[in-house]
């Protein structure tokens with residue numbers, strides 16, 4: 483086992499993967515854009531940023547105007563420029579993708595946003611104060627977006643966050659290769675300039691009461707995300723590290739992160755890929771991802787799968803962990819069983835079944851699990867209706883409790899959760915909350 487030190491060779495192995503575009507590169511890339519009418523890239527963006535408009539503004543060296551165009555649709559433009567699966571969204575829809583190279587929309591967006599942040603550009607002035615108060619619970623992308631949109635309309639917003647830092651998974655969960663902590667924190671600072679009050683270390687259901695919130699605020703927006711990593715319920719699980727904590731340490735406390743020589747990551751989604759990347763880049767000699775289904779069913783994006791294969795990570799498909807083998811508290815192996823696939827289960831994917839007598843030991847000194855997050859526990863506590871365990875909302879993002887709205891991962895019963903979807907939820911919910919507050923005079 484090795485302890486990571488910032489001074490050790492390779493300690494910067496998790497810094498931002500893509501370099502920023504130079505002025506010349508940005509100009510050349512912007513000039514390639516066809517400025518399509520009714521642009522497919524804009525339709526493909528969940529927040530509908532006017533992409534040809536912001537690119538045009540880059541090509542005319544109006545970077546302030548470009549940043550404004552982005553932020554008008556998406557207040558978390560700097561985060562989304564880095565973390566959005568652009569291959570699946572705007573760049574995937576770019577008309578130049580068919581025969582040539584799609585426009586590097588994400589990197590151009592980052593170019594404009596980096597200009598705005600490095601020049602401390604102030605782009606929005608809040609409307610005059612309306613005297614209406616809104617509480618937002620959870621300072622991740624959904625909460626920040628909702629709070630920012632409401633503050634722009636002149637409402638007084640207090641954001642309550644249970645952790646020490648705001649930003650949600652952008653701060654704590656997204657691997658530093660894609661988004662450094664500083665980017666998420668700069669966005670939080672920009673939003674506080676709109677007058678949002680952020681109270682950290684305040685947990686609804688802990689040191690913050692729901693009844694008090696309802697009495698003090700005209701509306702409440704719940705953007706609490708999901709819970710801790712799902713349990714595997716296997717013997718020895720106490721020796722398995724939580725993937726979300728592994729990533730968090732790599733971002734915020736890399737010096738203290740202990741990485742094994744022979745690491746197994748359980749799971750095959752995007753979080754599992756991030757954990758495997760961290761282990762590999764921070765010195766593990768061998769990293770194996772263990773997944774009970776096959777390559778076809780894995781939930782990670784195709785481009786992430788290609789990336790992790792290039793990183794040299796191995797895969798053990800059709801493999802289910804059974805128990806952790808540990809001697810005197812030290813992990814030595816993971817006992818697994820081979821699986822075969824049957825008919826589809828409730829998830830629509832072929833159900834994995836153990837192959838009798840195929841148990842085997844995988845030698846390993848560190849195991850990390852990335853097996854999805856638990857559903858939001860707050861739903862039961864607040865007696866909210868749920869859909870598959872997620873908070874149920876109307877088309878206006880209102881829960882079954884009048885005046886209580888929700889958005890982001892905590893309502894995402896269908897489709898892949900992503901930052902940009904959470905931002906859009908927050909924006910649309912802010913619109914509904916604004917209508918409610920205005921209607922009530």
Ligand SMILES: Cc1cc2nc3c(=O)[nH]c(=O)nc-3n(C[C@H](O)[C@H](O)[C@H](O)COP(=O)(O)OP(=O)(O)OC[C@H]3O[C@@H](n4cnc5c(N)ncnc54)[C@H](O)[C@@H]3O)c2cc1C
Nearest residue numbers: 620622623624644650651685686706707890891900901904
């Ligand atoms: C490891 C990982 C990597 C990811 N990578 C990407 C990526 O590259 N690209 C992408 O688009 N998406 C990615 N995602 C998904 C993306 O991060 C989420 O979809 C997005 O953060 C959801 O935003 P949210 O605001 O709904 O929730 P969160 O970001 O989870 O924020 C919820 C916030 O609420 C707070 N909170 C929770 N309960 C309470 C309470 N009771 N009281 C007060 N505060 C509370 C939490 O501390 C947190 O700050 C990733 C997710 C994970 C787990």
Ligand code: SF4
Nearest residue numbers: 515516518523576577
């Ligand atoms: S689809 Fe491609 S070429 Fe057309 S406006 Fe969007 S980025 Fe430009």
